[in-house]
Amino acid sequence: MGADGIGVAVRRKEDVRFLTGRGTYTDDIARPGQTYAHILRSGQAHARIRSIDVSKAKAAPGVVAVFTGADMAADGVGGLPCGWLVKNKDGSPMKEPAHPPLVVDRVRHVGDQIAVVIAETRAQAKDAAELVEIDFEPLPAVVDSKDALKTGAPQVHGDAAPGNLCYDWELGDKAAVDAAFAKAHKVAKIDLFNNRLIPNAMEPRAATGDFDPASGDYTLYTTSQNPHVIRLLMGAFVLHIPESKLRVYAPDVGGGFGSKIYHYAEEAIVTWAAGKLKRPVRWTADRSESFMSDAHGRDHHSHAELALDKDGKFLALRVDTTANMGAYLSTFASCIPTYLYATLLAGVYTTPAIYVEVKAVFTNTVPVDAYRGAGRPEATFLLERLVDVAAREMGMDRVEIRRRNFIPTNAFPYQTPVALQYDSGDYFSTLEQAQKAADWAGFEARRAEARKRGKLRGIGISTYLEACGIAPSNIAGALGARAGLYEAATVRVHPTGTVTILTGSHSHGQGHETTFAQVVSETLGIGIDQVEIVHGDTNKIPFGMGTYGSRSLAVGGTAIVKALDKVVSKAKKIAAHLLEASVNDIEFKDGKFTVVGTDKSKTFGEIALTAYVPHNYPLEELEPGLEENAFYDPKNFTFPGGCHIAEVEIDPDTGVTKVVKFTAVDDVGRVINPMIVEGQVQGGVAQGIGQALLENCVYDKDGQLITGSYMDYVMPRADDLPSIGVATHTTLCTHNPLGVKGCGEVGAIGSPPAVINAVVDALKDHGVTHMDMPASPQKVWSVINGAHRKAAE
Amino acid sequence: MPQVSLTVNGRPVKVEVEGRTLLVQVLREKLGLTGTHVGCDTSQCGACVVHVDGKSAKACTLLAAQLEGASVTTIEGVAGADGKMHPMQEAFRDNHGLQCGFCTPGMVMSAIDLAKTNPDASEHEIREWLEGNICRCTGYHNIVKSIQAGSAAMRAAK
Structure with a gap:
């Protein structure tokens, strides 16, 4: 263990900028010619929109543009996609009602996005939004997931999700559980409600769209835990922008806890609007907006029964859960009450038989998705x-x-x-x-x-x-995930032996710039001050899946280790050449390549320099340079x-x-x-x-x-x-x-x-x-x- | 538009403000001092705490027009002239008193005021003082430790 290596409580590298006010959060970034967006949100939980009149708002001082859902639909903008397909008991797919970034004719929860007003200042955008006239026809609303399943309940999506049911799913061996209950000595029962929470990362969500008419390149600055996921979802499904023309940059992010995983409407709105207006468009949530537009967490009703034998051994567990999805499916909503919930019901116990049924239900509330633990x-x-x-x-x-x-x-x-x-x-x-x-x-x-x-x-x-450490892609795929869940890393060794790590993981408080640097320090025998961790910018980092589910070190860290292994392997070959020895006789320890049993050695820095100044180098066998990539797909959770x-x-x-x-x-x-x-x-x-x-x-x-x-x-x-x-x-x-x-x-x-x-x-x-x-x-x-x-x- | 003259981090500044312009907007948008953050709209979270005439204040709750002649210190202004961090900043680093960093400037500014007002505050007093500063990352455990250590360092430096 070196001074900066694994197991040492070193102080964090990122702290100085945060402590001196020099962090760069999305709302800290100003762009030349920028405009400000205000999202007009529904104050009604459920209503049909008979008409929207934006003429007065458009004429207000400083207003640059006002757009509604009709404008986005006319441009062919798609709905926000869900990343995980869950199947019903009968094998049919879950219901996925449309989730437009701006609604067209109906609002489904308080906070639903109706229009965007873009102006020269924040205050002007806000003032003008007051002038948008909307004729609502209020509709009855439903809030509780159990109420939503009742006959005659208000229908959140009509025929797109009859009975408000998203899916009715099961896991486990029902017959084995029933048999175990039949011979139980005692049965313990509980009915409980896992309360709905609002994540409340201290940095409110923010997004700035930018468009360069010269190159046709879009940039989205956003508060995201996984910028490549946003680039893929927004580029491919919503705005139809090729990845090569879309940069998503999540700079310093002030906490996530899951709430900044998802692709949110505002990201698509500002990026699309920037392209329309050829000017940067900034949006930052007020905290009040965060409460009604950040995905919420939890909200499960459950009934559970545990069968026990006379010695208190658990024989079987039976669980029936109703999970509130809110008004629309957020990006990963569907997998939370299924594959991240029911699969955990064995806990630390040897319960031999478990059967779980889960109904996911639409209601007139903010969408529910992963929140810390999920x-x-x-x-x-x-x-x-x-x-x-x-x-x-x-x-x-x-x-x-x-x-x-x-x-x-x-x-x-x-x-x-x-x-x-x-x-x-x-x-x-x-x-x-x-x-x-x-x-x-x-x-x-x-x-x-x-x-x-x-x-x-x-x-x-x-x-x-x-x-956690989600997840082996093949298993996740078999369970309905629509994406891979590996992580990517690049190790770029510079000619003087300093190192830049480009990682698909994203740090929003976790301290990756320190922890990952410690892993590099341990492997290469260099100090953490010689290591720079780069994350968050899709124009720099390899395509990676980002940070959630406690996966950064287990998956992202392993990708770094795999890339480091390749670096060390190549460096050994260079060392063998310089030291005129067989590569099998080269040992790498504490930053030094040594011919085993001799005092002949080269430092890591000497090898790095040789790789980039290959005057004495085995060019016929080895490419110059010292930079390696790895994609790591975990073998298990x-x-x-x-x-x-x-x-x-x-x-x-x-x-x-x-x-x-x-x-x-x-x-x-x-x-x-x-x-x-x-x-x-x-x-x-x-x-x-x-x-x-x-x-x-x-x-x-x-x-x-x-x-x-x-x-x-x-x-x-x-x-x-x-x-x-x-x-x-x-x-x-x-x-x-x-x-x-x-x-x-x-x-x-x-x-x-x-x-x-x-x-x-x-x-x-x-x-x-x-x-x-x-x-x-x-x-x-x-x-x-x-x-x-x-x-x- | 009316003008306001004030001193920010020791530098005299003159800015045009609307009647509704808040101090935090002047700092972030007109002066580019983005270390002062906005975490809520109800004066609850304390991410925007600065010092006005030496006392901690929430910059989201002060109209700029109120501050003619005032001296404002932000997180960017607490380090020494030599660039060395303030003992309270150092203490937060030593004790892992921050994670995402968003509430941190407000926490540090609030903590410095506490250490001046009550140099040897008990854990209970520190926790009560922090009522107006919300952190979602740390659970406050290490913030309390940081403030104890930072206060001790400030006492020692006197």
């Missing part, structure tokens, strides 16, 4: 709540029932009944380490002490697993997992729940930079605690978004959260060379059930067996006082 938090919350219910049903200890059902540490690779094969893990160790760190054994004394202070204290545990323990204290007078201690012990595979891993886990846990106690997206029955600002949507703030204790226990991933599993989502996946299990534990004397998230003060207070009243009656 499907896996929903699966984990369901499973870890159900296991607690089962323990209570069986009169067993919550930890003991988990241990009894854990996949044994010597059972890997382990094939689950829901399609996944886990490569490695050690759930006993993460559990024991977490119990120790949380002082699980000493909890009852703390509960008693809290009671003396009039507080209700509870402790909750979650032992979880997730699948990776499976991080671990144990989270939350300890809460409830004030019965106010219903306020405080997390007083949080312990996370995660197995994320090999840790490259422990400081960054800790930070990723802490951030994920904060979002998980947010979901469990604070955050909730609320619509009224007419489809109005009630939680449309930071005044209404409860973001976790510093004084809502405890210090978050994080540790790791490593088992290596067996199928990538770094042995890494991914750490971006574990925090948000493991923590919500730990917190709710703690809340339920604190309230167990009040007859509480389950509480849906968020456990808000109002909900908790009502439960306590309802129980008090019952006791008094």
